[in-house]
Amino acid sequence: MSTSHQDLILTRSENHVTTLTMNMPKRLNGWTMEMLEALRAAMERAAADSETRVLILTGTDPYYCAGVNLGTVVKPQHPQALHEMIVRLNQRLFDLFLDFPKPILVAVNGPAIGASVTSATLCDAIIASENATFSTPFVALGVPPEGCSSVFFPRLLGEENARRMLGKEGWKPTGAEAQAIGLVDRVVPRESLMEEATKVAEAWVAEGRERTFRAGATRDELKAVNARESVKVADAFLGQPFLIGQFHFLRKKKKYLPAAMFLVLSLTRPAWSLLLKSS
Numbered sequence: 001m002s003t004s005h006q007d008l009i010l011t012r013s014e015n016h017v018t019t020l021t022m023n024m025p026k027r028l029n030g031w032t033m034e035m036l037e038a039l040r041a042a043m044e045r046a047a048a049d050s051e052t053r054v055l056i057l058t059g060t061d062p063y064y065c066a067g068v069n070l071g072t073v074v075k076p077q078h079p080q081a082l083h084e085m086i087v088r089l090n091q092r093l094f095d096l097f098l099d100f101p102k103p104i105l106v107a108v109n110g111p112a113i114g115a116s117v118t119s120a121t122l123c124d125a126i127i128a129s130e131n132a133t134f135s136t137p138f139v140a141l142g143v144p145p146e147g148c149s150s151v152f153f154p155r156l157l158g159e160e161n162a163r164r165m166l167g168k169e170g171w172k173p174t175g176a177e178a179q180a181i182g183l184v185d186r187v188v189p190r191e192s193l194m195e196e197a198t199k200v201a202e203a204w205v206a207e208g209r210e211r212t213f214r215a216g217a218t219r220d221e222l223k224a225v226n227a228r229e230s231v232k233v234a235d236a237f238l239g240q241p242f243l244i245g246q247f248h249f250l251r252k253k254k255k256y257l258p259a260a261m262f263l264v265l266s267l268t269r270p271a272w273s274l275l276l277k278s279s
Helices: 033-046 077-100 115-121 147-158 161-166 175-180 190-207 220-238 240-252 256-267 269-278
Strands: 010-015 017-023 054-059 104-109 125-129 186-188
Touching: 010 033, 017 033, 017 190, 017 256, 033 077, 077 115, 077 220, 104 186, 104 190, 104 269, 115 147, 147 161, 147 220, 175 186, 186 190, 220 240, 240 256, 256 269
Parallel strands: 017 054, 054 104, 104 125, 125 186
Antiparallel strands: 010 017
């Protein structure tokens, strides 16, 4: 039986604040295609709802979000079509946050990984629980930075901290460390996270806050960065290091069918890469 969008994203609205809770804890609230579709639908409803003036995004414990579930996103198809699909999906994911017209407060209740971290920085503010962590393991995955992080992280966190998070070190700051470097705005005890997030959101409603971007960024600037990064991400997804890395990762997780798909793509890459270059 498939899970409905309403089950995947829990919605609560009160005092002009709508809270969306990603609700797939057994899969660590990972962004499968179903979850992404549910999140998009919920955010589009909130954007169109005249009663919603501020949005809070959070997750069901223990994780905030384990990031994009690649095994549900990448499907075998013609290399050029696959490249175009990856560009489209990556760009569309982060544009969902960039184009949202109302203030967004991200309440990070637990570990956040990959795209769930970079997308959060594109929102107005981040409040985190004490047991939150922030991981952007792009080098380990064999892909370049996404979610505007190639430009936005150095500006928001400083060059050194951005290098530590995005580079080979793969630094995974805790909530307190993330606050110290400017990644998050506030850290609170886990049990009071949603109470404090609601207070912040209701204060934003009272002051008539409008959508903003951090570190002096503009929507148009970030959308242009997202478009450029999306092409680079697609290029990397079709590269040998990423394909073989995903095979080993998925096999270790005993996800044999997706692992086999990446192995086949890796073994046949010399042939189909010619199709990609000639398209």
